[in-house]
Amino acid sequence: GYVGADLSQLCLEAALQCIRSHVDHMDVDSEDPIPEEALDQLIVEDDHFVHALAVSDPSTLRENKIEVPDVKWKDIGGLEDTKRELQEMVRYPIEHRGLFEKFGMQASRGVLFYGPPGCGKTLMAKAIANECGANFISVKGPELLNMWFGGSEANVRDLFDKARAASPCILFFDEMDSIARSRSGGGGGGSSETSDRVINQILSEIDGIGSGKTLFIIGATNRPDILDPGIMRPGRLDQLIYIPLPDKESRVSIFKANLRKSPIADDLTFEQLSDVTEGFSGADITEICQRAAKNAIRDSITAEIERQRRVESGELTQEEADALPDQVPCITRIHFEASMSKARRSVTPDIVKQYDDFSSKMKQQWSTSTESGTAYDFDSVAAEQQREDALMNVSEEEVEEEEEQVDEEDSAVPAE
Incomplete structure (x- = not known):
């Protein structure tokens, strides 16, 4: 994400750090010029650039960047299945791009965290960014909203432009439900129209992520039931991960x-x-x-x-x-x-039940097993489909026979 001016500033900061490391050996109060022997010792080394990188940020990230704390998987207890899923979706495409190209697979573009508030959704996003060594841009949904016509959509475009420039990057949307509610379908006017334009712009930006850019989107919400279905369609935030109360x-x-x-x-x-x-x-x-x-x-x-x-x-x-x-x-x-x-x-049992019910509903919709808990098998599924088709045909034949019988009975009744 560094542009030319950023690299120039980085080199300047490294040079200044080099001077600071040798200032104790110089008489800075003297009016005499610094001896050439002392100047020859001023060599910019790797350690100076490491310091410069720690204090210099690319200009594309200055407005939205959050300094990610040192959060690792070991700092998050439990949720092993969630960690494995995130590694497969985020870390693997970054570290094993060749394997994805080998098998002709396109990396997933996003994931949606949902669950009760205060359960570590943001912490999980920061941990995967730290593990992957990727840039991390975090924004709360309401921060994108603007009172002027077209301002909110412009904020969304600028945010995605910065994320693409900082690739590999994880773009984290907190409070996703504030900007991605179900669209009104027209006629609402006012704030509903603004919300519709914002969600349309977000969907357009997600669809426009190029395959050459390692950009991954993570959304977090406490209200998955009010999100626009379009945000969860394949190719967008199509992976839903439930973050429950800690065990x-x-x-x-x-x-x-x-x-x-x-x-x-x-x-x-x-x-x-x-x-x-x-x-x-x-x-x-x-x-x-x-x-x-x-x-x-x-x-x-x-x-x-x-x-x-x-x-x-x-x-x-x-x-x-x-x-x-x-x-x-x-x-x-x-x-x-x-x-x-x-x-x-802070989370009542009734609220927990609502999340559990929503999670169960999503699992039922995504399940491809012939029965709960059984493995998917092509032959058994095909046989089951044939049985259903046969039953359907039998039902249609019975309906036709009943209709013919009714017609015969009607014709047998004498007219008054």
Whole structure:
């Protein structure tokens, strides 16, 4: 995604970093010119360019780029099937392009994450971008909307142009339902017409992604039921992945990630915390950890105030106070119990059931098995189709016989 001006700025930053690394050996306050021996040591090396790359972004990404944190698969517990699917859809086309060309397969263009809020859809998108070493552009749906006629469509075009220029790139649409609702079909006027134009522009851009560009689109939504069906047709965001509430293994991983820099009491394990947070989302668990840490900080400050009071009252000298052990060395069970007493589930069982029902509905629509749980077999499917055709023919013959019988009975009735 770097253009000529970006490369020039990159070289300049590398040269400046080279000078910074040698400035300690130069007398910058002297009015005399720098000796040639010192100038000869100013050689721009790979490390200087590595630093320049870390602080310089391509101009195509400056407006929309989000600095992706160091998120790896190991930081996300559970969801192994989801990880495998994402690797096959995103990572394989980037790392094994030759195999796709060999088998004449075109890489998938996009995937749609759906599920309850706070379950790590954004985290999953960032993790796959990190694993693939691809650029990552994230945008929330409402950010594309513009009050002026044609402004929203122009924002969509500019966004896709930047993503194509930054290939390989993952373009992440958060809150997809805000810009991709089912089209009104005309006559709605106002905001519905704007929404229709935006979704039409998005579909046009997705269809226009060239095979030579490694651009993958990830959408995330909490309301898959209101999305326009066109966005999920083959060749677009045709892969739907359900991100459910975290299971026990996932909750353990979430606790580890949130508390990796926090001291924890020995009598408290991540498994215990996971057992008492069933039904909580990742965001709920993060809030529990933050509140427990705040409780520990509050107790630590209270203990420090008490210690200073004893010093000021003459009960202790400053040396004796400094020698006292830390009253709150870690986050304890009491802190977590106080945090859990105020915790709440942001996703109710009714909401979870709605997502589970939608997921089951999608699986039934996509299923190609002759029976649930059985493998697909061409011969058995063909035989089943023949049986259905035979039954259909028999039914048609029975209908014809009944119609002939009715006609005969009608002709036998004397006219009045």
